[in-house]
Amino acid sequence: MAVPGEKASFERVREIFDLKSYVPYKNVPGDPDDSIRQELYESRLYYVHQEYLKYGQRCKEGEKKNFEYAKEHGLLRECECCFANFPLNRMVSCSGEPHHLFCKQCPRKQAEETIGQSRYQITCLSLGGGCSAPFSLTERAKFLDKGLVTALERIEQDAVLRAANIEGLVQCPFCSFAAICVPEKENREFPCQNPDCLVVSCRLCRAESHVPLSCEEATQKAGFSARHEIEEAMSSALIRKCNKCSTPFIKILGCNKVSCTRCGNIQCDVCSKNCDYNHFKENQP
Ligand SMILES: [Zn+2]
Numbered sequence: 001m002a003v004p005g006e007k008a009s010f011e012r013v014r015e016i017f018d019l020k021s022y023v024p025y026k027n028v029p030g031d032p033d034d035s036i037r038q039e040l041y042e043s044r045l046y047y048v049h050q051e052y053l054k055y056g057q058r059c060k061e062g063e064k065k066n067f068e069y070a071k072e073h074g075l076l077r078e079c080e081c082c083f084a085n086f087p088l089n090r091m092v093s094c095s096g097e098p099h100h101l102f103c104k105q106c107p108r109k110q111a112e113e114t115i116g117q118s119r120y121q122i123t124c125l126s127l128g129g130g131c132s133a134p135f136s137l138t139e140r141a142k143f144l145d146k147g148l149v150t151a152l153e154r155i156e157q158d159a160v161l162r163a164a165n166i167e168g169l170v171q172c173p174f175c176s177f178a179a180i181c182v183p184e185k186e187n188r189e190f191p192c193q194n195p196d197c198l199v200v201s202c203r204l205c206r207a208e209s210h211v212p213l214s215c216e217e218a219t220q221k222a223g224f225s226a227r228h229e230i231e232e233a234m235s236s237a238l239i240r241k242c243n244k245c246s247t248p249f250i251k252i253l254g255c256n257k258v259s260c261t262r263c264g265n266i267q268c269d270v271c272s273k274n275c276d277y278n279h280f281k282e283n284q285p
Pocket residue numbers: 079080081082083084102103104105106
């Protein structure tokens with residue numbers, strides 16, 4: 001376990017001393033016992049904190065003693081990545097032949113970088129040795145914490161699924177969820193089981209499901225509805241067409257004098273006729 005620093009959050013103290021029943025003090029307005037409970041809480045917290053500091057000190061002293069002992073007995077080794085000396089019992093080794101020794105921080109840093117790049121393989125860090133051996137599970141447990149292990153597992157699972165190309169394996173087009181399904185002929189819908197997604201998609205066109213329409217009918221309908229939307233917008237006076245080249249443009253708040261972005265034609269936004277400035281003055285409210 002890492003040597004804890006001076007400051008500890010209450011949660012951390014609870015975790016270390018396994019104080020699950022130790023409920024933090026909560027202010028209850030109007031409760032006559034409130035000040036007593038607060039005092040009690042604070043004195044207990046003070047005690048726990050003192051214990052925590054002593055524990056940290058013991059850890060530090062323990063590490064120091066361990067280092068001294070290793071030094072005396074010739075049990076210090078150089079990390080093959082950062083080249084600092086560490087006691088052998090604080091080091092991890094790759095599973096290569098011969099194996100290489102590292103401090104715990106170096107492969108841990110590598111693991112964090114690996115996750116950052118959405119990769120999952122953690123291999124030997126030795127410089128120039130050409131060794132690319134992995135770390136055994138026992139060794140990995142020495143430098144990876146729960147969060148890192150979970151992240152690596154998730155990335156690996158995704159990669160394995162993708163690489164396996166398993167027959168009948170279907171991946172949701174909207175997230176990374178995958179499942180083995182009956183052939184498309186029997187069911188062309190894919191209901192995603194990922195609780196954050198739950199989209200039912202079409203396995204043929206990979207869009208959102210459009211049963212009972214065929215993929216073609218669905219795209220036609222989508223095209224139609226897009227056109228329909230434009231027409232609606234035009235009728236609701238949002239879109240105008242240039243009276244010369246018919247380029248559509250959207251009326252933006254402000255002046256009624258609009259000029260076509262394509263041909264430069266100037267027209268009135270209200271009546272779409274070509275007009276001079278007097279026309280605009282006449283039409284102003
Ligand atoms: Zn190192």
